[in-house]
Amino acid sequence: MTTAAATAGGRTTKAKPATMAQALGRALRDSMAEDSTVHVLGEDVGTLGGVFRITDGLAKEFGDDRCTDTPLAEAGILGAAVGMAMYGLRPVVEMQFDAFAYPAFEQLMSHVAKMRNRTGGAMPLPITVRVPYGGGIGGVEHHSDSSEAYYMATPGLHVVTPATVEDAYGLLRASIASDDPVVFLEPKRLYWSKADWSPEAPAAVESIGRAVVRRSGRSATLITYGPSLPVCMEAAEAAVAEGWDLEVVDLRSLVPFDDETVAASVRRTGRAVVVHESPGFGGPGGEIAARITERCFHHLEAPVLRVAGFDIPYPPPMLERHHLPGVDRVLDAVARLQWEADS
Amino acid sequence: MTVQELPGAAAYRPTPPPAWKPITDPAPLLPDPEPYRVLGTDAVADADPELLLRLHAELVRGRRYNAQATALTKQGRLAVYPSSTGQEACEVAAALVLEERDWLFPSYRDTLAAVARGLDPVEALTLLRGDRHTGYDPREHRIAPLCTPLATQLPHAVGLAHAARLKGDDVVALAMVGDGGTSEGDFHEALNFAAVWKAPVVFLVQNNGFAISVPLAKQTAAPSLAHKAVGYGMPGRLVDGNDAAAVHQVLGDAVARARRGEGPTLVEAVTYRMDAHTNADDATRYRVDSEVEAWKAHDPVRLLERELLERGLLDETGVERAKEAAERMAAALRDRMNADPELAPMDLFAHVYAEQTDQLRAQAAALRAELDAEQDHDEHGTEAGR
Ligand SMILES: Cc1ncc(C[n+]2csc(CCOP(=O)(O)OP(=O)(O)O)c2C)c(N)n1
Numbered sequence: 008m009t010t011a012a013a014t015a016g017g018r019t020t021k022a023k024p025a026t027m028a029q030a031l032g033r034a035l036r037d038s039m040a041e042d043s044t045v046h047v048l049g050e051d052v053g054t055l056g057g058v059f060r061i062t063d064g065l066a067k068e069f070g071d072d073r074c075t076d077t078p079l080a081e082a083g084i085l086g087a088a089v090g091m092a093m094y095g096l097r098p099v100v101e102m103q104f105d106a107f108a109y110p111a112f113e114q115l116m117s118h119v120a121k122m123r124n125r126t127g128g129a130m131p132l133p134i135t136v137r138v139p140y141g142g143g144i145g146g147v148e149h150h151s152d153s154s155e156a157y158y159m160a161t162p163g164l165h166v167v168t169p170a171t172v173e174d175a176y177g178l179l180r181a182s183i184a185s186d187d188p189v190v191f192l193e194p195k196r197l198y199w200s201k202a203d204w205s206p207e208a209p210a211a212v213e214s215i216g217r218a219v220v221r222r223s224g225r226s227a228t229l230i231t232y233g234p235s236l237p238v239c240m241e242a243a244e245a246a247v248a249e250g251w252d253l254e255v256v257d258l259r260s261l262v263p264f265d266d267e268t269v270a271a272s273v274r275r276t277g278r279a280v281v282v283h284e285s286p287g288f289g290g291p292g293g294e295i296a297a298r299i300t301e302r303c304f305h306h307l308e309a310p311v312l313r314v315a316g317f318d319i320p321y322p323p324p325m326l327e328r329h330h331l332p333g334v335d336r337v338l339d340a341v342a343r344l345q346w347e348a349d350s
Numbered sequence: 351m352t353v354q355e356l357p358g359a360a361a362y363r364p365t366p367p368p369a370w371k372p373i374t375d376p377a378p379l380l381p382d383p384e385p386y387r388v389l390g391t392d393a394v395a396d397a398d399p400e401l402l403l404r405l406h407a408e409l410v411r412g413r414r415y416n417a418q419a420t421a422l423t424k425q426g427r428l429a430v431y432p433s434s435t436g437q438e439a440c441e442v443a444a445a446l447v448l449e450e451r452d453w454l455f456p457s458y459r460d461t462l463a464a465v466a467r468g469l470d471p472v473e474a475l476t477l478l479r480g481d482r483h484t485g486y487d488p489r490e491h492r493i494a495p496l497c498t499p500l501a502t503q504l505p506h507a508v509g510l511a512h513a514a515r516l517k518g519d520d521v522v523a524l525a526m527v528g529d530g531g532t533s534e535g536d537f538h539e540a541l542n543f544a545a546v547w548k549a550p551v552v553f554l555v556q557n558n559g560f561a562i563s564v565p566l567a568k569q570t571a572a573p574s575l576a577h578k579a580v581g582y583g584m585p586g587r588l589v590d591g592n593d594a595a596a597v598h599q600v601l602g603d604a605v606a607r608a609r610r611g612e613g614p615t616l617v618e619a620v621t622y623r624m625d626a627h628t629n630a631d632d633a634t635r636y637r638v639d640s641e642v643e644a645w646k647a648h649d650p651v652r653l654l655e656r657e658l659l660e661r662g663l664l665d666e667t668g669v670e671r672a673k674e675a676a677e678r679m680a681a682a683l684r685d686r687m688n689a690d691p692e693l694a695p696m697d698l699f700a701h702v703y704a705e706q707t708d709q710l711r712a713q714a715a716a717l718r719a720e721l722d723a724e725q726d727h728d729e730h731g732t733e734a735g736r
Contacts, residue, residue: 046516072516078546083505083539090509093494094517098509113536117499118506125483125495128701163702186704216707263707 022203027175031061031137031193033206034179035099039069042097045183047074048084049101049137058103059139059198081111085136089118092132099183105140106149112157119188120163134188135179140168141234141284143196143331145324152321153285158190159261159294166261167215168192170236172202174259177212185215194234216263220272224254227278227344230269230295232258235282235332242337251341261291269295270302277308278344282332287315309345374583381576381588385620388595389657397595399663405442405594406658407672409651412438412462414676415471416625418683419461419478423629427687429480432459436624439594439650440556442466444524447601455494455507455525459556463526464493471683481691501531504540504553511549511608522608524552524601530561532578533569541616545582550608552601553616556591558623563636579616591619592650595657621650695721 039045047062053076056063065074077084081102088098102108108115115136123131142151158166167182167189169175175193182189221236222243229239236257243253256272258265273279279299281292292313299311314332322330388394416435422428434441437459445466448454456463461474469491476485477496484495494510497503507525514521531537532555544551555575559566572578579586585607589600597619604615622645626633658664699706699714706714 078539078542080535080539080542082536083508083543086502086505086536086540087509087512087543090506090511090523091513092509093488093506094510094513096513096516110535113499113502114505117502121483122495123703124701126488126701127482127484127697129484129487130489130495131704165703263703264709266708 022205024201025172025204025206026199026201027169027172027193028059028061028198029206030172030176030204030209031179031198032063032065033209034176034183035062035065036068037209038099038180038183039065039073042183044095044097045073045099046091046096047099047101048077048088049075050077050079050084050103052076052101057101059195061137061193061198062101081108082114085111085114085119085134088134089114089122089132092134093130097133097135097183099135099137102136102138104146104150105138105152105154108136108138108154111136115158115164115190116161120161123187124163131186132188133183133186135182135185135191136188137179137191137193139195139198140192141194141196142321142327143234143284145327147324148321151324151327153283153316155192155261155283155285156290158192159291163188164262165189165215166192167259168194168233168261169259170194170197170231170233170257172200172204173210174212174257176204176206176209178215178259181212181215189215192233196234197237200237215260216265217260218256218258218265218268220254220268221257222253222255224252225276226251226253227280227341228254228256228269228272228276229280229282229337229341230256230258230272230299231282232261234284238332238334239282239337242334242341245334246338246341249338249342253341264295264298266298266302269299273299273303273311274306277306278341279303279307279311280314280337280340280344281311282314282337282340284316284331286318287313288318290315309343312340312343314340376580379580379583379585381574381579381586381618385588385590386596386600387590387593388599389593389653393599394595394657394661397599399661401598402595402654402658403663403668405439405446405598406651406654406664407675408442408446408466409438409594409654410669410672411676411679412442412466413651414673414680415462415465415683418680419475420625420629422475422684422687425688428475428478430628430630431478432628433623433625434459434462436645436650437556437558437591437621438462439597439654440526440554440591440619440621443594443597443601444526444554447598447605448522448524451492451519451521452605453492453494453507453510453521453523455503455510455523456496457500457503457526457528457531458496458498459528460526461496464491464496467491467493469493471679472686475687476691479687479691481693501527501534501536501540503527504536505543507551507553508540508544508547508549508614511544511551512547515548515550515611520609522550522552522605524554524605526554526556528561529555529557529559529566529575530564530569531555532575533561541579541582541584541614544614545584548611548613550611551614552604552608553614554601555616555618556621557618558591558621560623560627560637562627562631563633565636574618576616576618582616584614584616587615587617589617589619591621592648592653594650594654622648 052062053066296311441462473485507523511523576586576588
């Protein structure tokens, strides 16, 4: 067994700039090295290394049987993964793009999410379904969906999404190690985001389901995840000039949902805005706002607001900037948090 | 640039496209022109008498099991029962061709196959009784959960067989599906994956004439369902689904082939659903009595029984003995199904995730409180505890 830490073997492990894509690839590699039951399968994941190159080098290092180019059929890939998991393997499936995961929905909803439950706990399915999601990369139609609402509305699935390089590694490792199925949503516009990160001594996340406060503040809480975290961080910096000290919570996992961290923050600040790319109607923000209201009603100075994608099919790339929640929309929402009542 | 100026133009001759490879000969993959039969043919001479007797006992038991389960729906003991009456030869043969270590992937209609494999009938029927989705541990019995979303169990069989092969285990998966299910995308994807991966899988299509009310002619324009195999590069086999000896032989050959590492086979068994789709269905709306009568003359139990009687392998006492054994099974099943199942409402939350989430813990507590209040009410006849 070679863990990432063990391979470091005394060498100095200096943090260097690394991309989220590299951290994800490293997480796959380390999981495969540590556990021979981990198998990667998907479209173009072998020789090519995936269209986003996340699986680069895996087929070479572990062989085609461990990192497999499958026929082009998402239901077949996930369905086969179910059978592999039934036999004791730990499949990691790559869906090429968000909108191309839809053909696999029947397998996901009817079997992956339900197998543990429908067998009275006898046959859990430790499957990780990696889905590059969200917009902002100039993708043409069907390459930029934010489909998290469908997944989080399906009991039996965990829904995890990293927003930082370090989390990309730690959360993916934790997801693969989980005995439950995880839909692992990768914010594709952050694939090339960089941070100082040492692949030789990566900090592993021990369990999924905990949100984290990325910026402490006292005026209001921005609650977000995945691709919208950098937007919220930037908005929080810009808000300083307006006299607002914003707290930013990165959910990291939509299921399980960390009510504790979210409610504690909102109780401190008394105001909250939920930010995500996914359409607002029927989206995660509605659920989050309801949960905050149920738990923090007497601490709230204003209604919980949502900044979300419009309730439209994802726009053509030349128009996507009008759709995506940006810093200005976040600040506008913060401005509408009934500050007058304070004075 | 004209053709003459192209490099190598002097040698230009029309050829097949450069990437084209000669087509592999489809002939060995093609099904027989007629469903393969054993009973009443010369092939029966080679059949193992012991196997035929075993099949007969299982068919008689299976017929009785179907009748008993249907009766249980009338008594309100089963929520619904999709009967396999008329299809017992397929159900039984599918179970008998497998070794202990092999896996069976049944659909909702295939509880009999599971029972013939040795599963406790009460455990096989919990889905249809409505007390729990799967009444048994699939890994213990190597029987996947009964599957209702059509054809979705087929890719599971492929993945499992593939995984077993990667591990170097000698395990074959046999997956069952109806004729209607062959129109689903998952049927196509499963067969394609199986062939590409050379997975040790056998696909058994029971062509029982109908998908609820829709006849096969509205389902496909293929020459036969077995012919579909050719497009995937695997052999298709057509068999008389009411001839237990033939089904057993064809499935057995396919299992042996898979075991040898030669890949998957698609078997189409031509049979007939004698009962309505389920007890809740009215078959008179879409089929005529004369068709049902014609199939009665080709009944799987009688076909085999006749053969055995004629060849002196079985006598009337033997027939009686098989019937009595079936009666005992039915009586035991009836008795056990007449007891109310034990319901475990708190289990609703127990197996959603490996670790219960806070959210589910809170909801479980709320249900617990409701149940306690109900019990209080029942015990004291008051609203106490509300
Ligand atoms: C995906 C899906 N669509 C529809 C149904 C509803 N349904 C249940 S059984 C059935 C007919 C299936 O016919 P066939 O595959 O021929 O099998 P049979 O019932 O004859 O054994 C239908 C339409 C279903 N279970 N799953």
